[in-house]
Amino acid sequence: MSTRSGPSVSPSIDEHRWSFGPFVVWEAQRRVERSGQGLRMGPRSFDLLLQLLKRAGEFVSKEGLLATVWAGLVVEEGSVRVHMSTLRKALGEPGAGEECHEWISTLPQRGYRFNGRVRRDHTGAIEAVTQPCAPPLSKLPLRLTELVGRDADLDRALAALSEHRLVTIVGSGGIGKTSAAIRAAECRQETQPGLEVAFIDLSSTISQDRVLGIVARAVGVADDLPNPVQAVVQALQGRSVLLLIDNCEHVVESLAQPIIGLLTALPDLCILATSREPIRVTGECVLRLSALAIPDSEDLTLEQAMRWPAVHLLLDRAKAAGAGAFHELHGPLLARMARQLDGIPLAIELVAARLGVQSISDLASRLDDHMRLHTAGNRTAAPRHRTLAAALKWSIELLAHEELRLLRRLSILRGRFDVESALRINAEVDPDATFSALLSLADKSLVSFDTKESAAPYRLLDTTRSYAASLLVQSGEHLEVWARHVKALDADHGRPSPCARRCRTPRPSARK
Numbered sequence: 393m394s395t396r397s398g399p400s401v402s403p404s405i406d407e408h409r410w411s412f413g414p415f416v417v418w419e420a421q422r423r424v425e426r427s428g429q430g431l432r433m434g435p436r437s438f439d440l441l442l443q444l445l446k447r448a449g450e451f452v453s454k455e456g457l458l459a460t461v462w463a464g465l466v467v468e469e470g471s472v473r474v475h476m477s478t479l480r481k482a483l484g485e486p487g488a489g490e491e492c493h494e495w496i497s498t499l500p501q502r503g504y505r506f507n508g509r510v511r512r513d514h515t516g517a518i519e520a521v522t523q524p525c526a527p528p529l530s531k532l533p534l535r536l537t538e539l540v541g542r543d544a545d546l547d548r549a550l551a552a553l554s555e556h557r558l559v560t561i562v563g564s565g566g567i568g569k570t571s572a573a574i575r576a577a578e579c580r581q582e583t584q585p586g587l588e589v590a591f592i593d594l595s596s597t598i599s600q601d602r603v604l605g606i607v608a609r610a611v612g613v614a615d616d617l618p619n620p621v622q623a624v625v626q627a628l629q630g631r632s633v634l635l636l637i638d639n640c641e642h643v644v645e646s647l648a649q650p651i652i653g654l655l656t657a658l659p660d661l662c663i664l665a666t667s668r669e670p671i672r673v674t675g676e677c678v679l680r681l682s683a684l685a686i687p688d689s690e691d692l693t694l695e696q697a698m699r700w701p702a703v704h705l706l707l708d709r710a711k712a713a714g715a716g717a718f719h720e721l722h723g724p725l726l727a728r729m730a731r732q733l734d735g736i737p738l739a740i741e742l743v744a745a746r747l748g749v750q751s752i753s754d755l756a757s758r759l760d761d762h763m764r765l766h767t768a769g770n771r772t773a774a775p776r777h778r779t780l781a782a783a784l785k786w787s788i789e790l791l792a793h794e795e796l797r798l799l800r801r802l803s804i805l806r807g808r809f810d811v812e813s814a815l816r817i818n819a820e821v822d823p824d825a826t827f828s829a830l831l832s833l834a835d836k837s838l839v840s841f842d843t844k845e846s847a848a849p850y851r852l853l854d855t856t857r858s859y860a861a862s863l864l865v866q867s868g869e870h871l872e873v874w875a876r877h878v879k880a881l882d883a884d885h886g887r888p889s890p891c892a893r894r895c896r897t898p899r900p901s902a903r904k
Contacts, residue, residue: 407515410445412508413490415483417445434582436461437479440472444496444506453503470538476504478582529590530610532574532636539575540708540737541684541701542568548679549576553634553662556677557655560640560665563681564837564856565783566738569666570638572681577636577664588633595639600646607637607650621650625657632660640667641836642790648673668787669836680837683735683853687727694723702730702740709741713748725756732759734853739780742767761858784859787838794821796863798829799838801873803860808848816880817873 410417414427422438424431433441439461444452454472462471476496483495492507499505539546549572552559561569561576574591581587592610597603605615611633613623635654640647644667652673654661665671670678684702697703703726707718718726729752733739746755746767767779788796801817802809811827818826830850833839838856842849852860864870 409513409515410442411511411513412445412448412495412506413486417441431482432583432585433482434475434478434585436471436475436582437482440475440479441483444504445510445512448506448508448510451499451502451505456503475582528612529588529633530592532577532589532591535571535574535578537712538708539568539571540705542572542575545572545679545681546576546579549573549664550579552677552679553580553664556675557661558651558663558665558671558673558675559677559679560667560670561679561681562667562670562837564668564736564853565787566736566780567681567683567837568737569681571737573636573638573664573666577634580634584632586632588631590633590635592635592637593639594637594643597643600643603643603646604650607635610635621653624654628654628658628661630660633658633662635661635663637663637665640665640671641669641787644669644671647671668790684730684737684740686730686735690724690727690731692723692727694718694720694726697723697727697730700727700730702733702735703727705737706730706733706740706744709744710747713745715744715747715752718752722752725752729756729759732854734855736780736853736855738783739855742780761862780855781859784856787836788859788863790836791838792829792832794825794829795832795836797821797867798826799833799860800864800867800869802833802839802852803857803864804874804877805852806857808842808845808851810848810850813848814850817877819876 406420408419410419415431416425418424419442422435424433424438424441440457443457443460457472461475476498480494480496486492486495486508490508495506495508497505497507549559549561553576561573563569577589577591581589590610592607594603594606597606604620608615608617608620608624611624611627613620613627617623637647647665648671651663651671655663655675670676684705685700686702687697687700698707706726706729710718729743730740733743743755743759788799791799798814798818798821802814804817805813811830814830815823815826818829830839834841834850838852840851840853842851864873
């Protein structure tokens with residue numbers, strides 16, 4: 393059944409027209425023209441422009457713009473800067489006769505000023521036609537912190553969305569997929585007027601049968617209809633919509649066919665998904681999200697360390713937690729911590745919070761496997777994001793038996809490894825089955841694959857390896873697997889190497 397009603401006419405409203413250069417801004421219609429042609433502009437950019445036009449020639453503070461354009465909302469201060477940049481790009485440079493070098497100026501500590509000559513006209517009353525009522529879409533969550541170190545990834549996501557109708561951001565737990573996807577959806581909406589965005593979070597469902605109901609509710613449709621896909625199609629027909637479907641990894645089997653059905657029936661629909669593995673349907677564009685770049689050395693000054701995104705995030709979240717001032721001598725400690733945390737945003741944020749109650753030197757010396765994996769974070773976060781161990785547990789519970797067994801055994805391989813190394817530590821298993829399990833682990837973002845490393849392209853992040861090592865001990869097969877690994881090393885080198893001799897003595901965790 394259709395959820396739309398026919399158009400109706402509401403009482404007339406006053407229209408004001410603002411003119412500058414080749415531009416005309418229709419306030420009531422929320423429309424901008426350049427030389428008589430419509431100009432695409434997002435809703436926030438339009439509101440910013442209107443506020444500046446109303447006070448042309450005056451400086452409008454950032455706080456004043458936040459209070460009017462984002463009234464009643466809690467947003468980061470950087471939102472004004474980001475949207476102002478978008479607005480400047482839309483307006484371009486003033487012409488030779490405009491008596492100003494730029495339409496909008498920025499003065500530190502003062503705010504923003506519109507420089508052009510502005511004329512305001514009252515054009516009389518117009519009829520406000522109410523468009524057919526469309527079901528409300530679930531809104532994007534408001535981001536309360538700045539997205540750090542993801543500019544290149546954001547550009548990749550936006551480029552992919554301009555060319556593909558289904559884009560899946562894939563990465564390991566805690567890597568920041570949701571934050572990157574939300575920011576990409578925000579940017580897409582800012583640059584595409586009329587685009588509607590619906591946010592669909594699948595993390596709370598444990599039933600494959602409930603997936604379609606959650607999707608239906610997110611687009612304003614009842615979740616108990618006989619054919620929810622058809623109901624969603626009817627609700628979105630003729631609308632330009634981006635669905636952001638978050639946390640798909642545990643329900644990909646239930647999502648594949650509905651996604652194809654929606655994309656086929658709705659030519660103006662795009663889908664941005666996040667998952668720890670691809671959905672694997674025709675037309676899908678997969679973007680793998682890596683960890684934040686970490687320093688390649690620990691011998692760095694504070695200024696040098698800050699150039700690395702992982703360190704930048706660590707300092708940003710530490711300051712938010714109430715940490716004291718950082719000095720040049722802290723550069724090596726910060727670089728070491730970022731490296732120990734593998735550049736994983738979730739791990740960095742959890743550990744950074746401790747710097748509000750613990751000195752950096754003490755924290756750096758105590759940053760062992762247990763702290764990296766089990767440090768607790770935000771009480772309002774989903775349970776699977778409160779510790780890194782919980783994030784890894786969520787992924788590992790989705791593995792088949794053969795995949796879990798191989799992941800445990802791979803924990804004895806430090807650094808990069810090749811397929812042969814994986815086959816040797818899993819020697820009693822059919823090689824084809826081991827190879828398939830290795831590829832599946834890489835596909836599910838638990839094993840990293842580097843296309844630039846042809847000799848040994850695989851590796852476990854240190855945090856993942858630590859968690860898998862604890863599982864290996866719990867399985868009771870750690871001594872057997874270590875003995876097999878040492879024997880393989882002896883055969884390779886013809887005699888026990890220093891590494892092999894160290895391997896003969898089980899690590900402390902193996903003796904527990």
